[in-house]
Amino acid sequence: METAKSQARNHHYIRLFSFSFFMGMGIIVPYFPLYFEAQGYSKVEIGLLQSVGPLAGMISNMLWGIISDRYQTIKKVLMLVIFGEMIMLLLLMNASHFFVMFACVLFFFFFHNPVISLTDSLTMLSVKGTKTSYASIRIWGSLGFAISALITGMVLARVGMDQTITILTVVISISFLLTFTLKDRKGSSKKMEFSGLFQLLRSPLFIWFFVLILLISISHRTTDNYLTLYLKELGASEDLIGWSPMISALSEIPMFLLLSKFGHKFRELPLLAIAGFAYVLRHMLTALLDHPVQIILVQSMHSITFGIFLVTAIRYLSVLIPDEYRATGQAMFTVVWVGMAGMISALLGGWIYNLSSGRVLFLSASALAFVTAIGFIILHVFTMRQSVDRGHHDHSVH
Known part of the structure; x- marks a missing residue:
């Protein structure tokens, strides 16, 4: 049995690792599109480069998630994939031709994307069986993202966008060193069986939940992929652009704290519907406002959009998925909201942006969020009716 002191120390190291890893995300999300633009690529080429990461993630999340469950180790897999990231970044520094850049970005994300789901699983x-909540650890990721996004913007405004990869390499090297401090975890004493996994995948509730997660994530990823380019088009400097992801990330923290304390009092699907309606408003305001500062202030709505979405979806997932499939289930969730959604959003978004404008792109994201919010309400009504019917059936049997 772990002592309370040992648990506290382990949670402290996970917070440090989360802070460091999300510092890297604070560089990748806002500045990769600007880095590609600085290399002279068009909106369609940037869309392709932005979509290749999620594409790689769709394969690698499942691959590394299954390896982690099969060999009952999260820590060793984390060390391996972060080391792979570091190697790919060194190659990316010297990539000049588009196809070489494409290949380097593909393999970088092959190693990078699984870190999110593996860290969530760990x-x-x-925290299972302790007084510490997932949200209280995840807020350190938000802090890391916020600080990194702002400072990187200020640094890049002075040294130039070309130094993006160098800064990212330093941050990811720190994350690699921090993996040595983590305590490994096993999902369950039960061995993972593929037959049980396939049975879970066939469940209608599981399928519909993941369809709605995909749709709301496509809407969300529009901001990740194209907000910085849209702000630059409206005349914002790198310094100003850095405030956008910082405000977004900091706004998550109060929501994570609130949900860690009171979230269990509310049903998950209605909460996800509220997040969907908040996305409708956020994207609509982003599209309709003209001044970069106003649009940046709107990103504080990230608190009630992504803040509610992430914690609530992961909470619902822990109800849907048994422990022996934890890393695989978490990987599937990441495949959907980071991988599939990121790829569709990048490709479709790049096409819409190129064909019309950033305004039309964000209005489209708003419409998609509305469809999703209604979907969560319908799914909630359906599950409530099912539980009532099951209750009647059990009562009649007795």
């Missing part, structure tokens, strides 16, 4: 298993 966190969920580490």
Whole structure:
């Protein structure tokens, strides 16, 4: 049995690792599109480069998630994929031709994307049975993202966008060193069986939940992929652009704290519907406002959009998925909201942006969020009716 002191120390190291890893995300999300633009690529080429990461993630999340569950280790897999990231960044520094850049970005994200789901799995298993919540650890990721996004913007405004990869390499090297401090976790004493996994995948509730997660994530990823380019088009400097992801990330923290304390009092699907309606408003305001500062202030709505979405979806996932499939289930969730959604959003978004404008792109994202919010309400009504019917059936049997 782990002592309370040992648990506290382990949670402290996970917070540090989360802070460091999300510092890297604070460079990748806002500045990769600007880095590609600085290399002279068009909106369609940037869309392709932005979509290749999620495409790689769709394969690698499942691959590394299954390896982690099969060999009952999260820590060793984390060390391996972060080391792979570092190697790919060194190659990316010297990539000049588009196809070489494409290949380097593909393999970088092959190693990068699984870190999110593996870290979530490690966190969920580490806090299980303790007084620490997932949200109280995840806020350190938000802090890391916020600080990194702002400072990187200021640094890049002075040294030039070309130094993006160098800064990212330093940050990811720190994350790699921090993996040595983490305590490994096993999902369950039960061995993972593929037959049980396939049975889970066939469940209608599981399928519909993931369809709605995909749709709301496509809407969300529009901001990740194209907001910085849209702000630059409206005349914002790198310094100013850095405030946007910082405000977004900091706004998550109060929501994570609130949900860690009171979230269990509310049903998950209605909460996800509220997040959907908040996305409708956020994207609509982004599209209709003209001044970059106003649009940046709107990003504080990230608190009630992504803040509610992430914690609530992961909470619902822990109800849907048994422990022996934890890393695989978490990987599937990441495949959908980071991989599939990121790829569709990048390709479709790049096409819409190129064909019309950033304004039309964000209005489209708003419409998609509305469809999703209604979908969560319908799914909630359906599950409530099912539980009532099951209750009647059990009562009649007795």
